[in-house]
Amino acid sequence: MADMSDVVDQGDDEAAILAAGKVLLERLIAVDDWLPNEYARPHPERYQQYLLHCDSRERFSVVSFVWGAGQATPIHDHTVWGLVGVLRGAEYVESYRRAPSGFEYSAPPAVLQRGEVDAVSPRIGDVHRVSNGVEGGVSVSIHVYGANIGAVRRATYVPDGTPKPFISGYANTHLPNLWDRSK
Amino acid sequence: MADMSDVVDQGDDEAAILAAGKVLLERLIAVDDWLPNEYARPHPERYQQYLLHCDSRERFSVVSFVWGAGQATPIHDHTVWGLVGVLRGAEYVESYRRAPSGFEYSAPPAVLQRGEVDAVSPRIGDVHRVSNGVEGGVSVSIHVYGANIGAVRRATYVPDGTPKPFISGYANTHLPNLWDRSK
Numbered sequence: 001m002a003d004m005s006d007v008v009d010q011g012d013d014e015a016a017i018l019a020a021g022k023v024l025l026e027r028l029i030a031v032d033d034w035l036p037n038e039y040a041r042p043h044p045e046r047y048q049q050y051l052l053h054c055d056s057r058e059r060f061s062v063v064s065f066v067w068g069a070g071q072a073t074p075i076h077d078h079t080v081w082g083l084v085g086v087l088r089g090a091e092y093v094e095s096y097r098r099a100p101s102g103f104e105y106s107a108p109p110a111v112l113q114r115g116e117v118d119a120v121s122p123r124i125g126d127v128h129r130v131s132n133g134v135e136g137g138v139s140v141s142i143h144v145y146g147a148n149i150g151a152v153r154r155a156t157y158v159p160d161g162t163p164k165p166f167i168s169g170y171a172n173t174h175l176p177n178l179w180d181r182s183k
Numbered sequence: 184m185a186d187m188s189d190v191v192d193q194g195d196d197e198a199a200i201l202a203a204g205k206v207l208l209e210r211l212i213a214v215d216d217w218l219p220n221e222y223a224r225p226h227p228e229r230y231q232q233y234l235l236h237c238d239s240r241e242r243f244s245v246v247s248f249v250w251g252a253g254q255a256t257p258i259h260d261h262t263v264w265g266l267v268g269v270l271r272g273a274e275y276v277e278s279y280r281r282a283p284s285g286f287e288y289s290a291p292p293a294v295l296q297r298g299e300v301d302a303v304s305p306r307i308g309d310v311h312r313v314s315n316g317v318e319g320g321v322s323v324s325i326h327v328y329g330a331n332i333g334a335v336r337r338a339t340y341v342p343d344g345t346p347k348p349f350i351s352g353y354a355n356t357h358l359p360n361l362w363d364r365s366k
């Protein structure tokens with residue numbers, strides 16, 4: 001968290017934040033021994049979004065996403081920069097750009113594998129749909145955003161491009177205590 | 184938290200941090216409707232220390248202390264600045280300074296009432312003992328420290344002044360999610 005703080009303290013150069021943040025997130029997801037089970041638990045009906053840490057000034061947040069079998073997000077935007085790193089399983093990512101009649105793929109759909117990191121932002125492409133990339137299993141990814149993402153006013157979209165206001169919130173009322181080094 | 188972040192971002196002038204932080208803490212404890220019950224729960228045998236928030240860079244932490252009937256801390260130091268504000272009940276505070284044979288009171292013992300804020304630091308006086316100031320009841324205070332206080336290497340003292348190394352840790356494995364504004 002201190003390292004991520006250093007990254008956002010460097011200034012408002014989004015490309016620099018994404019490049020340095022990607023290195024930190026790759027390091028974080030390279031080892032899978034730190035995420036408490038309760039923040040890796042799938043819900044039977046929908047993907048889960050668990051806040052792990054929010055910066056005091058809401059300059060960034062760290063979130064675990066958990067995808068049960070067959071689960072997917074709607075098409076959505078973020079309005080802030082975001083980094084997506086796969087901790088377990090894989091994610092199927094469809095990236096969109098505006099087109100005369102709604103949205104179209106901005107790149108071929110791709111599978112993000114365990115250990116890989118993807119980025120989004122209004123500058124580099126902010127609209128996507130993410131699905132569990134593992135058939136019948138659970139996938140877990142760790143996301144870092146340039147805001148308290150659960151409180152951001154953003155939008156989901158139906159395929160014709162019509163936006164629907166969206167504040168995601170979080171699935172968890174309790175965060176992990178990552179700060180007790182006495183044990 | 185953002186306001187407290189502004190305070191510590193102002194620089195390293197401890198007197199300025201304590202003055203501005205005191206105003207914020209007074210405002211926080213003026214209203215008693217926000218602390219979830221689980222962070223106000225006494226333990227039958229000892230005072231409890233619940234982490235509520237730790238700054239990303241560990242520049243400050245916010246903690247609730249809960250004192251059951253008759254409970255008290257040992258004599259201890261902090262090594263960093265601290266602010267103590269009473270949310271419920273009262274605290275009986277004994278402040279110490281070094282003396283040729285251990286410690287002596289640096290001021291007459293005092294009762295800190297609900298809504299009042301006290302300060303500690305190596306500069307202004309860092310050693311004290313705090314007891315529940317309410318007979319037979321529970322007291323709750325909110326503390327802000329200039330570090331992740333549960334991880335700080337500090338000391339408790341026996342009355343002759345002999346230090347005993349002390350890392351307090353925290354009583355809680357989960358923090359409140361203070362960041363979900365979608366509900």
Ligand SMILES: [Fe+3]
Nearest residue numbers: 076078128130
């Ligand atoms: Fe997304």
Ligand SMILES: [Fe+3]
Nearest residue numbers: 259261311313
């Ligand atoms: Fe103390």
Ligand SMILES: [Mg+2]
Nearest residue numbers: 055056238239
């Ligand atoms: Mg912070």
